[in-house]
Amino acid sequence: MTELVWLDETWWRTERFICLSSKGGPKKKGKLSKAERLRLLKEEEDQRLREKEEARLKAEQIEAEKLEKERLEKEERERLEAKELEHREEELTELDLLLKNKFAVAEEWKSELRAQAKWERYMKCDGSPDPTVLHEINTFISLWREVQNEDIQSVLCKSNLVINLIQELEFLLLDTPSHVLSENEVIQYKGTILDLQALLGNKCNEGTDHLLKSAISFNSIAREAVNEGLQQTKSEIHPEEFAVSLHSLPLQSEQEEVIDDDVVDLRQFTPLGGVYYFDLLKLPPQRKQLKEWSILQLLEGGLQTFPYPMETLQTTTPRYEKEGEIITFPLVGVSFKLPEDVIFFEEPQVARWDPKGKNWRTDYITNKTYYIEDKKISFKMNSFYTFTLFQNAHINMPYLSWELRPEGMNAAMFTITSAFTDFQLEIKDNQCRLNCLSAEGYGSVSHILKNWMTPITLKTALKKAGLNLFPAEDSDKFVSIIKKNNQVEKAAYEQMALLSPCYCFSWSKWNAESGYENVVLKVKEFSKTEYKDDIWLLYMFNGCRAQRLKITESSEIFSDNIPENCEFHSSLFHAVKAHTNDTTVEDIKISHYKFIDCVYQLLESTKVLTYS
Structure with missing residues (x-):
């Protein structure tokens, strides 16, 4: 008895029968006819064409939607750019007025301080020469050079005066703007410093020579004290170990090549x-x-x-x-x-x-x-x-991060994190100080810590203590950085200083991705009651236009798209100000010019937008 079994068909509707004999063994498969095979192939080709057409239509739809989105974004961007151009003159005029009220007034104040210091130096009647007056300092150098057989105490006393004169000239070179100090004056001051340093070295040698000529007079020291000192020296040096461990150097040797x-x-x-x-x-x-x-x-x-x-x-x-x-x-x-x-x-x-x-x-x-x-x-x-x-000199560069945070009226905290330590610089009015330094195990800077100074004085003190946070003009040759346009960077520091009484600023990873002409930083309005890290907003500035960015610090890729309900502005100041209230704006306007200038000096000297 033979039974026919129908198997499930595949997607191209292939049909086949299996014949089972009464003996239980399979019989020979039935072959499809030529017409059936052609029909199946046609159905398969039709299905493939339908799927291809559907994919094409879907791709065209996606491309059309993309183009439409780009068109709308372009139109919206053009509309925002046109609107920004309409308000550009107004915004730049307001910004220029604010800059003059702060920085121009600060420059006038510092100019008056320099004039007052010069007058006080002129009226000083302690017998010390004015190092900026050539004939006075030359007379001082000539008179001291002619003094012979001067004892070491007298030399040390005058050496302190010479060191003070050198420091006075060095401060003038740092503090006086280039447009105020002429090139001839710079050459004169630097030459005077070299002359004073040479004179100081010669006089120290003469004082030492005078001291050694009287060495026999020290024989009055008690024998016990001498022996005790010799024993202490001997116990510290260990001559036996010294003689064994030292290498020997031949007396006559060829001079090594430089x-x-x-x-x-x-x-x-x-x-x-x-x-x-x-x-x-x-x-x-x-x-x-x-x-x-x-x-x-x-x-x-x-x-x-x-x-x-x-x-x-x-x-x-x-x-x-x-x-x-x-x-x-x-x-x-x-x-x-x-x-x-x-x-x-x-x-x-x-x-x-x-x-x-x-x-x-x-x-x-x-x-x-x-x-x-x-x-x-x-x-x-x-x-x-x-x-x-x-x-x-660049051991603390590039910085890992930085933050500028208000601390009340005309006060702020500027924190810079390096690979070795955290620097916390406190700013108050026209002065600043090193408020905290996490450098345990490296040394002590108690002579600097919590001492109020001007920005230039603090910069000098920190560099002298091995805490250099201040890049030089060619520091980019020794530090791996993302170089930025100097004019854009300077304008950003000025406007950050203007906003510093009421806004926090911080480092952003997207600053490295924004290119040479743009700077990107995190901004948030300062609140005395709460301090959250998740409310930072990103802003981009290129010197001529500023905008808020749609991306966040945790986004995967960089984009310069602007969020909804936001606009382009002619300055970073106005881009940030657009999302604030009248009280905050008033606080910014009444902030003291000395404080604004002090913040700017620290931002400009540390160059955190480039070296972090």
Whole structure:
């Protein structure tokens, strides 16, 4: 008995029968006819064409919707741009008036301060010369240069005066605008600084020479004290270990070639902690007392250094050694504690002064060891050199983040986060101070912390302490940054300062994606009652137009689209002001020009929009 079984058909409606015999085995499959196969192929082709047409129509619909959306966005953008052009003159006039009321008045105030300081300097009657008056400072230098046999105490006393004169000139060069200080005055002041520094060095040598001529007078020190001091020195140096561990340097050696890599780039590195003059001196002839006469042999040339290694000395060797064998000299070991008022975030780089090349070099300095916990450093040199310690001037750049937040009327807190520490700069009226520094384990800056200063004074103090937050003109050669248009950046800082009494500003990751002509930053209105991180708004500014961005800080891609119900404005100030109330605007207008100028100086000097 044979049974026919119908199987489910596929999507192209293929039909087939399987014949089962009474014996249970399958029989030969039935073949489709040619007409049936053609019918199936036609149905399949028709289905494919229908699907293709549907896909084409859907793609055309999507493209049409996209084009329509772009057309509407373009029309809306053109409408907003046209509206911005209508109000441009009005907005720029208002902004210009505000800038004049703040920055122009601040410049007049600072000009009056400089004039007053100049008058007070003129009326000063303490006998010190005015370093800006050429004939006065030249007379002072000539008169002191002619003084002979001056004791060390007198030299140190006058040295303090010279240091103050140098600092006075350096402050004038930093504080006086370029359009006020002529090029000839700049050259004169810098030349005077060099002359005073040279005079100071010569007088210190003369004072030291005078002191050494009287060295025999110190023999009155008690023998016990001398022995105690020698024992202390001996216990610290350990001569046995010193002699074994030091390498020897041949006396006669070929002069090494000058390697440019050994010269310290003063644009990339900055000296910290002062300059150490490390010399081996010849003891001059001592004063001899003969009855009522005091006899002292005078040598020409003043203070004499002792050459090390000695260039001509040869041994008188025992018989079992070769005569004329060249002596080898041990390297000079130096170990000292780092200054307490300087912070080194990394191991300091030691460099010696090369008087011939007039530069700082790192060669001939070996066996460097830095004790982080004890703040001590030790190293060895092949001779006695003047040396100093260097640190990367851009060690805190680029910044990881920054924030400017109001703290009441004419007060703000400016926080900058670097790879090593957080800097918290407090601003009040025309002064600022380092309010907090999270630099535990690196050092102390108690002499700077919480001391009110002008922005220029604070900048100088921080750099001197190893806390450089102030890029130079060529710092972009040493720091990886997203460079911005200088004019756009300057205009942004001015308008941020105007808004700083009532608005918070912060770093945005999209600033790096916005291009050379644009800056992007986070903005939010300051509230005394609450402080939330999720209400920041993004603004973009290119110097001529400002807008709020539709994207947020957590968006995946950058877009310059503007949100609904927002408009273009001619300035960052007006773009932010458009979403505020009249009370906030009034608070901005009545803020003091000294405070606005102080905020601007810190923003301009730190360049947070470029170096973060």
